[in-house]
Amino acid sequence: MKVQVCIIGGGPSGLLLSQLLHLKGIATVVLEKHTREHVLSRIRAGVLEHGFAALMREAQCGERMDREGEIHHGFFIAHGGGRMDRVDLHRYSGGNSVMVYGQTELTRDLYDGREKSGAPTVFEAADVALHDLTSDRPFVTCRRNGEALRVDCDYVVGADGFHGVSRKSIPAGVLREYERVYPFGWLGVLSRTKPVSPELIYASHERGFALCSLRSQVLSRYYIQVPLSDRVEDWTDAAFWEELRRRLPAEVAARLVTGASIEKSIAPLRSYVAEPMRHGRLFLAGDAAHIVPPTGARGLNSAASDIYYLYHAMLAHYQHGDDAGLDLYSQKALARVWKAQRFSWWMTTTLHRFPANSPYEDKLQATELAYLFSSERALGALAENYVGLPF
Numbered sequence: 278m279k280v281q282v283c284i285i286g287g288g289p290s291g292l293l294l295s296q297l298l299h300l301k302g303i304a305t306v307v308l309e310k311h312t313r314e315h316v317l318s319r320i321r322a323g324v325l326e327h328g329f330a331a332l333m334r335e336a337q338c339g340e341r342m343d344r345e346g347e348i349h350h351g352f353f354i355a356h357g358g359g360r361m362d363r364v365d366l367h368r369y370s371g372g373n374s375v376m377v378y379g380q381t382e383l384t385r386d387l388y389d390g391r392e393k394s395g396a397p398t399v400f401e402a403a404d405v406a407l408h409d410l411t412s413d414r415p416f417v418t419c420r421r422n423g424e425a426l427r428v429d430c431d432y433v434v435g436a437d438g439f440h441g442v443s444r445k446s447i448p449a450g451v452l453r454e455y456e457r458v459y460p461f462g463w464l465g466v467l468s469r470t471k472p473v474s475p476e477l478i479y480a481s482h483e484r485g486f487a488l489c490s491l492r493s494q495v496l497s498r499y500y501i502q503v504p505l506s507d508r509v510e511d512w513t514d515a516a517f518w519e520e521l522r523r524r525l526p527a528e529v530a531a532r533l534v535t536g537a538s539i540e541k542s543i544a545p546l547r548s549y550v551a552e553p554m555r556h557g558r559l560f561l562a563g564d565a566a567h568i569v570p571p572t573g574a575r576g577l578n579s580a581a582s583d584i585y586y587l588y589h590a591m592l593a594h595y596q597h598g599d600d601a602g603l604d605l606y607s608q609k610a611l612a613r614v615w616k617a618q619r620f621s622w623w624m625t626t627t628l629h630r631f632p633a634n635s636p637y638e639d640k641l642q643a644t645e646l647a648y649l650f651s652s653e654r655a656l657g658a659l660a661e662n663y664v665g666l667p668f
């Protein structure tokens with residue numbers, strides 16, 4: 278098979294880039310390790326920046342998102358033993374907002390879009406390997422149903438997530454890695470219940486962080502901070518609801534509607550960046566190059582900014598023979614990635630309980646939130662980062 282751009286990974290990053298390029302007549306293929314059903318069974322992000330929503334529309338996959346997604350103009354932070362303060366995103370970001378729409382639905386829309394437009398996907402691509410990346414004729418090999426497949430291309434895009442092969446194809450001497458691992462994870466539950474609040478609630482509590490989110494007015498998504506040693510099997514639904522209630526202000530806990538979990542999983546929290554994001558004719562995008570702890574809802578949104586830069590760089594190359602965007606991709610993408618890293622680190626350290634903190638550090642943490650809600654400038658800094666910095 279011969280294409281212009283071979284994209285490894287059929288998650289949101291790879292699918293979005295492929296769809297955008299396909300609509301401009303640039304030939305791509307997506308090689309995905311799993312089945313479509315498997316990819317669509319993962320419950321992950323729920324909050325999209327307005328810039329991401331705009332890219333979905335440009336990819337002609339935004340119709341259902343605009344119909345079923347919810348525009349949120351603010352969220353709450355519960356702190357200080359029972360206080361609930363609202364962050365008015367619209368006011369403090371100069372009129373912006375976020376879209377609440379599940380990653381699962383967005384991925385489904387991208388798969389449906391590419392099926393309609395006839396863009397090819399190879400599912401269950403096993404043993405994907407990248408070759409000759411520093412030559413001008415790179416190629417990718419894999420196996421499908423036991424048969425060997427070779428894809429010749431101009432460029433390879435590694436959009437295969439944190440555990441993919443693409444980043445590992447960059448020689449160790451070239452790649453520089455930056456990492457922080459947090460001493461806890463998030464236990465998440467999805468339930469077919471009415472959300473406890475029409476807007477998200479991030480709760481900082483002495484028992485640990487909690488988050489009340491939603492997918493729709495009949496589908497709720499909740500998270501609680503748990504030690505890394507906990508396993509999902511340790512948590513019955515009843516134990517989860519009881520712990521969540523204890524971390525919420527009393528009047529919120531009183532109106533919490535509980536029900537059977539339809540998904541329950543634990544995600545460890547980690548910050549990670551790999552530099553550079555380009556090696557020869559390989560470009561990394563999304564979780565393949567960087568991950569953030571989920572607190573600031575930046576992960577998927579950082580992937581979208583990579584795709585924005587890469588899409589425009591590839592358009593300039595194929596339409597005008599201009600390679601400046603490709604040459605600057607790593608530098609430009611990383612500048613924004615690091616801002617998302619900073620914000621995610623700040624949200625995480627401000628809202629979680631760190632078991633090793635001294636009483637002094639706990640006081641500083643409480644003061645951070647007290648200061649936030651006493652300063653319009655501090656709220657402005659939070660709001661502009663949460664709705665998404667400009668691309």
Ligand code: FAD
Pocket residue numbers: 285286287288289290291308309310311316320321322323324325380402405436437438439440441442463465544562563564565571573574575576577578579580
């Ligand atoms: P992925 O979604 O990981 O997709 C990579 C794809 O590549 C997968 O389909 C995988 O099967 C495939 N693949 C892997 N290896 C190979 C291989 N060898 N060959 C071929 N294919 C391969 N982000 C936000 O912005 N907002 C949020 O609210 C938010 N909440 C989150 C909550 C949780 C609990 C978690 C875990 C994450 C959250 N995120 C959030 C982060 C977000 O989900 C990720 O940043 C996003 O999935 C990245 O997309 P991606 O396409 O780069 O990678």
Ligand code: DHB
Pocket residue numbers: 321322323324477490491498571572573574575
């Ligand atoms: C969700 C996840 C997040 O990490 C976040 O900050 C907000 C919402 C969610 O899954 O709904």
